[in-house]
Amino acid sequence: MVSFRFPFSFSQPSLPKPPRATSSSSRFSVSAVAVTLTVGAAAAGAAVAASRNPSHSIVDWVFSSHRSSLLPWGSMTLADSSSESVAEPKTGFSFPATIGESRRLLGVGLRKKSVLGLKNIDVYAFGIYADCDDVKKLVGEKYASLAASELRGNKAFIDQLMEADIKMTIRLQIVYGKLNIRSVRNAFQESVGNRLKKFGGVDNDELLESFTSLFKDEYKIPRSSIIDLTQEPGHVLSVAIEGNHVGSVKSKLLCRSILDLYIGEEPFDKNAREDFLDNVASLAAHK
Numbered sequence: 001m002v003s004f005r006f007p008f009s010f011s012q013p014s015l016p017k018p019p020r021a022t023s024s025s026s027r028f029s030v031s032a033v034a035v036t037l038t039v040g041a042a043a044a045g046a047a048v049a050a051s052r053n054p055s056h057s058i059v060d061w062v063f064s065s066h067r068s069s070l071l072p073w074g075s076m077t078l079a080d081s082s083s084e085s086v087a088e089p090k091t092g093f094s095f096p097a098t099i100g101e102s103r104r105l106l107g108v109g110l111r112k113k114s115v116l117g118l119k120n121i122d123v124y125a126f127g128i129y130a131d132c133d134d135v136k137k138l139v140g141e142k143y144a145s146l147a148a149s150e151l152r153g154n155k156a157f158i159d160q161l162m163e164a165d166i167k168m169t170i171r172l173q174i175v176y177g178k179l180n181i182r183s184v185r186n187a188f189q190e191s192v193g194n195r196l197k198k199f200g201g202v203d204n205d206e207l208l209e210s211f212t213s214l215f216k217d218e219y220k221i222p223r224s225s226i227i228d229l230t231q232e233p234g235h236v237l238s239v240a241i242e243g244n245h246v247g248s249v250k251s252k253l254l255c256r257s258i259l260d261l262y263i264g265e266e267p268f269d270k271n272a273r274e275d276f277l278d279n280v281a282s283l284a285a286h287k
């Protein structure tokens with residue numbers, strides 16, 4: 001039985017938010033992250049029981065294509081699963097377990113940035129989502145011989161994950177309340193610009209501009225606004241702000257560069273990357 005390291009757990013809605021977990025061992029503990037259930041107290045009780053039963057962990061259910069047979073509320077539909085969410089521990093900002101038709105949450109993290117080289121501010125919390133079937137397909141096609149424990153540290157596999165045509169979304173949720181869209185554009189210019197140089201060489205100004213120009217001056221991004229960066233089939237990067245599609249750019253290099261910020265070798269939040277890779281490896285073990 002493979003157990004997931006992702007901190008899905010169910011807590012009663014009235015429990016206080018858990019404190020931020022700092023050590024890597026507690027990061028994934030069931031008390032580190034609260035999952036809010038809105039499907040009713042009966043289901044919450046069943047989920048708590050399930051999460052305490054190692055043979056029926058909630059993550060097994062979340063990632064299983066046979067969810068209905070795993071847990072007591074067997075009739076819960078896929079749509080119901082979107083009413084569960086996972087909170088980023090420090091900010092408490094929550095992320096739904098599933099978005100779109102098939103993308104599942106595999107890691108959450110926090111982007112910090114230093115301002116004027118002085119203080120580190122929490123800029124946004126983020127969730128990393130991937131289509132589990134796409135991930136399993138990649139593993140089945142090319143890495144079937146590797147054990148889950150070997151997969152999570154396999155550089156070639158991780159590179160492939162960022163290059164394959166897998167439906168993925170990075171959801172940003174703005175924490176810092178004084179952001180304007182210009183600073184978002186500038187920040188993307190710097191971070192994505194660096195990755196474009198790293199993977200594609202120097203001549204990518206036009207590509208960078210086609211992406212940053214999607215963030216138009218008229219968009220407002222107060223605290224808790226959501227920006228979705230989604231890799232659609234065919235390496236199309238689609239951007240939505242507060243659920244409104246603002247534009248797309250078809251570029252494998254751009255998609256790869258953006259994913260690298262979150263799951264590459266120098267990610268914004270190492271813990272989030274670890275969570276993501278552990279969960280991908282666990283997924284592979286469920287193939």
Ligand SMILES: CCCCCCCCCCCC(=O)O
Pocket residue numbers: 111113115123179183184187188191192
């Ligand atoms: C005052 C800090 C301003 C930082 C704004 C970052 C907003 C989103 C940028 C996303 C890419 C990145 O995290 O570099």
